[in-house]
Amino acid sequence: MAYPQTSFQNTTFSSPSLIDRKRETVYSKTLLYQLKVLKETGRYDAFKLKWHKTYDDPPDVWPVPNHLFWDSDVAKWIEGACYFLSWKKNEEIDAAIKELTEMIRSAQKDDGYLNIHFTLVDPKGRFSNLRDLHELYNAGHLIEAALAHHQYYKNDLLLEPILKYVDLLCKTFGPGADQKHGYPGHPEIELALLRLYNVTKDPKHFDLAKYFLDERGNPTGQDGRHYYEVEAAARGEGEHETPAYYPKKNAYSYQQAHEPIVEQDTIEGHSVRAMYLLTAAADLARLKNQKPEAPLRTAISRLWSNMVEKKMYLTGGIGAIKQFEGFGIDYFLPQGTDEGGCYAETCAAIGVMMMAERLLQLDLDGHYSDILELCFYNAVLTGMSTSGEQFTYVNQLASTDTDLSKRAEWFTCACCPPNVTRLLGYIGGYLWTSKVDEDKKSAEFDVHMYSAATTTVSIGESKVELEQKSNWPWESDIDFKLKCPEAVTATIRLHIPGWAKEWKISPKLDQVELKKGYLTIPSDWLKKNPCFRISFPMKTRIISPHPYTNQNVVALARGPIIYCVEDADNPWVQDHFKTLHFDPASTISERLVTDDELGEPYVALTAHNAASFLAIDGTASPDLPVACITTKEQPSVAELNFIPYYLRSNRGGKGHMRVGLRKKI
């Protein structure tokens, strides 16, 4: 089964579509903007191994040096850039990749070791703190960059040094008596090694990924103790020294290393780490052809369900707790800082998409594609401005005075911006999956998301081409056109979104075969009807988080898009919409906005006479008589204007924004 990082090459997006616009923005703006920032901040030249003044700074977050992720920032940019170059050439980007490749090659030690910090700043510290210091995380991103580079340039200039580095890692880590029984504090290399194995077929790449996954959380893995404990003692760490992101001593759940994956009951800790780890775990289960009842697969399902049902925001965002950038307890999903949390990091939502995609390979279930799409259009896309040059890291569902709904140009820990870049580079790989059987001369297309795009697969000498045309996610109709040689049989399975209460296909199917959210379009029908249309009537929906979240709120959604209110078109707001009460029975009108303010069309929503405002008649005290909690009208707010959450914070303003609105009393 192909990975989306490869299969995206079969897809061509056509214009106009939301995805095509975003890709155009990244290609023409974001890639070059990020390259400029890489240069300005010292990251670009860092593999030259010259001292940079940043290396002298004390860590913002002890014990993690501020520049520790620089390897990965560069690697993710290379990876994303290679994906985009395969769409459109660009000399400046091409030259930069080539120069970076040379610098990376030149930074490699003779034994294969390759890391900026541990070569230049702390050469004695190599592999002494896997728990905190992102060495293997950086290695994972270098592997992914090398794979993208190899795929695009069809040479080994980057892959060669990376393979040499991986050789060193294979020697260093493993079950042998002379090997370290460790595993990365920040997973990433596991999924990268499995993808590498797919290219190299070298079993030691598979084995190292498997070792990292199996060994993780072993309470007696190193000398009868937890690896991180032994490692900390070896470097002389005090028994009560606590990294800034640990809420308590030895909180290995931060790294999902508190117990072996197969024993974990609930999803815990740092949410990006959890997603990268489980993406690899799902891929391992797939590669080993595990049955659904295998312990690893049941653990993955259990953790996924716990996350989606009890620890995910309306937007698809995950992670409520700022301190450890991760999951709170079940149903702890405050919308903003003033309620006790909300992190919903952009990278974490990208991680959910990665995990959902692997799960779709294991089990074609529309539930996974629903979450994939929810995250993409809301929790991920909200991370980049329409200009392509501003970003968010944290994506709260409600602003506060201390955390306005505003964007930044960059971050010290800059994981999110290049992660959005590379995701949009290979997004075509998430749109659909195709399988080809050369012997049977058959092709199967599983369509997970809708857009305007074409995918092409080859069977022997023939080509099969499937085109979808739509103005998704704004309009309801998707027109499909299949070009398939007579000798080939093609089957299509179409995702019926979970939110779609009804759907219509025309011409009509002879028979409806709908299984786990996918509608099968059989080959015989397709022979007669190579062009067909499916429609999912888009109506504004009123949604709500689970009552156990204690969020007595509702939000608006339409298709896969979650909406918010912000001050740009509700300028009266002074309090982040905190006292606003929304009447779910109000009339809501839709409007396709095509003016140029945001440079892209979208559907805006307006709720009429929907707003009232919290009024408390009496002094505040611990026990308010319930009758004194009322609402008052504010005649000037006859219209409440909603915009897609992903488009927030693009039109200036004060940074007041909210997704979930208190329900009318």
Next chain:
Amino acid sequence: MAYPQTSFQNTTFSSPSLIDRKRETVYSKTLLYQLKVLKETGRYDAFKLKWHKTYDDPPDVWPVPNHLFWDSDVAKWIEGACYFLSWKKNEEIDAAIKELTEMIRSAQKDDGYLNIHFTLVDPKGRFSNLRDLHELYNAGHLIEAALAHHQYYKNDLLLEPILKYVDLLCKTFGPGADQKHGYPGHPEIELALLRLYNVTKDPKHFDLAKYFLDERGNPTGQDGRHYYEVEAAARGEGEHETPAYYPKKNAYSYQQAHEPIVEQDTIEGHSVRAMYLLTAAADLARLKNQKPEAPLRTAISRLWSNMVEKKMYLTGGIGAIKQFEGFGIDYFLPQGTDEGGCYAETCAAIGVMMMAERLLQLDLDGHYSDILELCFYNAVLTGMSTSGEQFTYVNQLASTDTDLSKRAEWFTCACCPPNVTRLLGYIGGYLWTSKVDEDKKSAEFDVHMYSAATTTVSIGESKVELEQKSNWPWESDIDFKLKCPEAVTATIRLHIPGWAKEWKISPKLDQVELKKGYLTIPSDWLKKNPCFRISFPMKTRIISPHPYTNQNVVALARGPIIYCVEDADNPWVQDHFKTLHFDPASTISERLVTDDELGEPYVALTAHNAASFLAIDGTASPDLPVACITTKEQPSVAELNFIPYYLRSNRGGKGHMRVGLRKKI
């Protein structure tokens, strides 16, 4: 102005009344039970300074040794026991106090030092860790014990060594170049020193209290740095070593030492510490006759308001966060562990009462007496079983499977049980305040709480006696009888509870003078009407926390009593009443329960046809269509039975309990 720990001696409770019953329980059961536990656990003999096996145990909560509070456990018991002996003699208790006094005297070092841990276990550690190690906290409780001992026994056997110890402290701490510029991590000694000053009139006792209060939170107090920083460096503490209760490095807000008291905007950190500190601060402001606009007084008001309006539970409990036993952010008041918190420690509510009482001395405002009474009848009394031999430390408003509504026989950190004991010993001092003017031959009585009791004050040779008779808090009428010589003028001010929507006095007053919640009964009217009745019709009220708590719940209250539901008389419950929805419009009946099950009468409430249950029609996921969240009836639950929160967990059962019930959809 007398302290309640002294003025309580003017009050005699009469029977029957809730307070009298509780005091009888403590006298006949709790004091002897706690004495037995003190002996069994090693605390009783600890001042003999022989090794106890507990001293070998590693700390449950680093860096605090488990036995660190033993001095204070003994001291608080002595203090409480002395209060009760002044009511009724008891040979066993008397003998124990005398023996403990001898042991404490014998434990004193030649230089006056007096502390179990730092004399026996860690003699080199004396005054090396004020931040964590409770040395001055223990000293404060020893002072309070000595004051109670001196008052009852009228000898100096305990006060003498304590004064010697205080001399050492006065030499050790202060602004001098050769003195330590430190202050206790756990306040307590400040309020004790001010009370000591009231007895000794020794200005150095006042000055040391004032120094501790003024110096607290000084960022440059010791050698240009924060005292705790200097102290930690001096004992070689690693820069990243973090006590288990610190959510992050140097979280001095835990100790309210993050900035000077006068600069603090919101109430933060460990809630017991905050209350003990601000009780002393309020007393200092009173002793210095500060005006309301003085910086310390405005700080105290600001912090009190922040607490009562934004950080207090319906029961008067404070402290949402378990890790640091303290305040969350504004409006973060989950009812139980499954919602993210709820601590509401018994000692903290006792601390609120202490602070409220001092504030009443500064400013006679019924708001303070409302909170005083709310805490007493709910957050404090819930801490002891009707048997007097079981206790709670944490008082959540909703149970969960991990934190059942159950009592314990004792705690490793046993601050709460003897704190309830001593509080009930001097509760008479909270009931009312009297002022006498010998020259004008006038007496004034401010009545803060109602019960069945008599207070007597002397004016020269005469006595003025005020009696109140009622079955408070169950019945509405309080009958007052004043016995006052013709030559003396007496004035009474009666607290009108904030919850009382109406009140009636008979005979009628000629003129109503009601100011900040206190009704003045003038002396001329009293001459004609020495017997009168005031009534506060008690009706069940439906109350609610502030909407910003995101607690969409209601609770029942009647008079000062807050109610809960528990499984003992709602045996069908399986889920801690978590799915229960309550209809605020339902009929609620009241019933005076006089059977013997709990050994005391109380008013039970029953809501008829009030219950429905959360039903979610659809699979759980992050965005539920709002229409799928409904409720279903359960015909078998026609009656929902409520019991006062303070009486919970006395009748066996499963430990399922809840105060705030979800509002009917």
